[in-house]
Amino acid sequence: MNLRSLSLALGALAVLSSNALAQDSTGFWTTPAIPGYGEVHLWPEATLRPDTGIIYKAVYEVTQGDTKSDEVNFGFEQAARALNSFASVGVPTSHLHLVLILHGPPTGLVLKDDVFRKKYGHPNPNLEIISLLKKAGVRILVCGNALAGSKFTPADVNPDIEVAVSALATLIILQDQGYAFIRI
Secondary structure, X not given: OOHHHHHHHHHHHHHHHHHHHHOOOOXXXXXXXXXXXXXXXXXXXXXXXXXXXXXXXXXXXXXOOOOOOOOOXXXXXXXXXXXXXXXXXXOOHHHEEEEEEEOOHHHHHHEOHHHHHHHHOOOOOOHHHHHHHHHOOOEEEEEHHHHHHXXXXXXXXXXXXXXXXXXXXXXXXXXXXXXXXXXX
């Protein structure tokens, strides 16, 4: 590596590090794409960095969740963490095509707040992160069969969430389209 290449690499590293530090007053954790959720720390020496020019696609199968909890669902946090990880090294959110498909226990987390409160007795703690993920281009879907099995209707679902034919069909379709599969 010649001196010019080394200087450019060190300069880029300094810019990336200063951008990450500027986003958190402590200089350690950052949330550049989804403010307040999915914190990441960018180590300057971290390797296998994403290419800023590539489009990345992943489908998350979210099967864990507790409607009794006041905490944000782990699956939503992981999607935020992925966006923040890529954004922390300069990948635009438009280059990340993420889809979450919920079924099983987390099905109730997709409800509108009034329906959620009536059913579970407390506010839905996922509304803000769902809205932020949607604004960042993440598609969030709920399995139509899980919705029916939980005795909910599409009218009960948060408008930021789509009703899919089924989780199984969604996973097959998206993997056939080249989406990486991640189970949460």
